Amino acid sequence: MKKSLKKAARLLAAVLALCLTLTGCSRGLSIFSNYRRLEMVELVRTITVDGAEDGVNVAIYGTAGEKQEARMYQRTGPSIGVAMNELSLLPLGREAVLSHTEELLIGEDVARERLDEVLDYVERFSETRLDIGLLVVRDSAAWELVSGLAGEETPASDVLAGLSRSIDRVGQGYIFSCREIVTSLAQNGVALIQCVRGVQEEKLFENRGDLNLAPAGFAVARPDAIVDFLTEEETLGTMLLLGKYRSKNVDIPVDGAVLTLSVDSVKPEIKPVFSRDGALERVEIRLTLGANVVCMAGLTDLRQAETRHRAEDGLSQRFGDALTAAVKRGQAMGIDFLDLYGILSRREPLRMEDAVGKNWDTLFPGLPVEIAVESTLSRTYDIIDPPEISGREEGDPWEKLTGSLKDN
């Protein structure tokens, strides 16, 4: 018994001694070579990369200290790797931690010339995640935009996170992550990247920056660089087909009134149509929309089916135009950024393989695409119609009812 107790005591002492090596103490027994004191860590949330005279300018935006003050550090280098390396020498011996970076913003010049380098860095560097949202900044340098967004108490990352949460709810875009972009580039040779621009607006809050953030459509990227930008309408059409659309409010004029409709449900159906000899004849795209009335300016009777149909037709026209614009733009560019080939191949794999083979790039620009949109107005929420239209009518309701029964 005594022997086993002694053995247990020795074992316990050994385990406790080993525990000393797990402490964060910098010197002595610690097995950690990469310990970090919390107050010396700069937790980076946003990175910007812009073109510079002799390479690139990289800026990191982080928060540090008890008050989580927003800070920005900038370095220029011949390549992203070198500039990032220089950023590891932060003032006061702080150390930048990139593990939790949320957004990466690149200037238009970098997007046109060094996109592959940016993506390669994010992919290869073990500290960064691939799920970082990538944005292209138009009309200004990325660092200028981010600096303009930030206020004394509002880190730019908070503004960007807000955009990330809400951009697809207003139908103005979708922030693709680096993973989605590199996957699409590797798989299809094309990817879409969300663009933003800074808008000078009246400063509403003292603690906010001078600039506001505005979505600026999608950029179309090839593996090494972006090649073109889509308009707002083309971006909406692209979102509808790619399933990246969540909702959008649109104004539809009906009978002199203006209905604001919230389009919350979008179901695209894309199918190939083959000729008798098995050739791909055309592509049919059918979009089914579901909308609700958000508000109305003026008067119109929505209890009348014809009125509703007119509103639905107006909505179909609006979204159909967006869809057509996106498809036409893709065909004009000769770039299938809508991944129509992938969608059609998943629907009819064997027939598509037989009909198209490896000739999609040649076929796609001239391929007839038929677009049909069908909308349904589901509800008007608590207000059915203004009282001027659906209000109580004159006369006795009972007599009216029995009278109408007699007439029938």
Place this chain on the structure above:
Amino acid sequence: MGKTDGITERQLTVLIFVSLLSPMIRVLPTAAVMLGGRASWLSPLPALAAGAALTGLYTLLLKNAPAGMGLQEAAEQGLGPVGGRVFGVLTALWLGLYGGFLARSAAERLLSTVYPNGNPPIFVIVLLAAAALTAAGLTKSLARTAEVLMPLLLAIVAVVLLSAAPEVSSANLLPVTYRDWRDILYGAVPIFNVAAAFGYFLFLRGRVVRDGEQRPNRFPWLILLLAVAFGVTFFTLGTLGTNLSITMENAFFMVIRNIRVFGVIERAEAVVVAVWIVTDFIFLSSVLMIAAEIWKTVAGVKRRTFFVLPCAALSGAAAFLIAPDAFALLKWSEFLIPAINLAFTVILIPLALAVGKIRKKY
């Protein structure tokens, strides 16, 4: 040692399962996707059929072998003392070299994912030293360790894979049609190659203490192992797509870098690295133990402890010599190592057993 170092059939099977998790997670999905493309997520199915056939073959060949007879003893009976010993020396030498490859691969994986500026030798030395110490110890200690860790490892793999589910896109997995059958079969080769390594563990059969009429039933464990293979391939391919998966050395790790567990915890790769290290350690320990066990039988001595150190030294030398850098390691792992592995587990070992069976030695 023999009587006090007995393990049950279940413990041996769990040891095989935990050990093979290591190469399964290392090789997949890149090797399978490289050969099978988009359809490779279905490759675990033919690999299961082939694995079941090989399991059945081994069971059939060892059906009448008496309890306590290891594979080396069976080979020596079947091939004769000289032939059996030559077979044993060849296998033990190969396992020594294979151990070096495993240690070097484990080190490289840590360097490319967690310690970018580290040096391979320190990882190789620590791993080999720990494995050699374990291999010199009792078989039942190693088997018990595997048994205790197995539920934890499975739970981690399951949570990680489920957390990766939201990122999976059908566009990366489909279409797959009957025309892809060749790709599915090609993709099954590396998966089967890993599963077939269970043949080495039959050299430890001599340590198994039979409890009554207990018969080995490894099929459910094979299904579990290939379910892990399916999960790793499906979720990685579904997240990264074919072309990106094959450009990465550790595509599965890239998926893990992005996951958020229950939407709360991010950067959970440390837990997965723990799975790697534990399974690498158990597999390497097993390989050294098997090699030493073979040497012990060949030399006709009672204790294998003496042979562990030379085996570890051979592994260490192999680890440093075969791959001075990651490019050389990649070349070895692309064809030669898998081919030799397959030659041993699918041809040489069954052939040695078949000769004994034909000669009615057991």
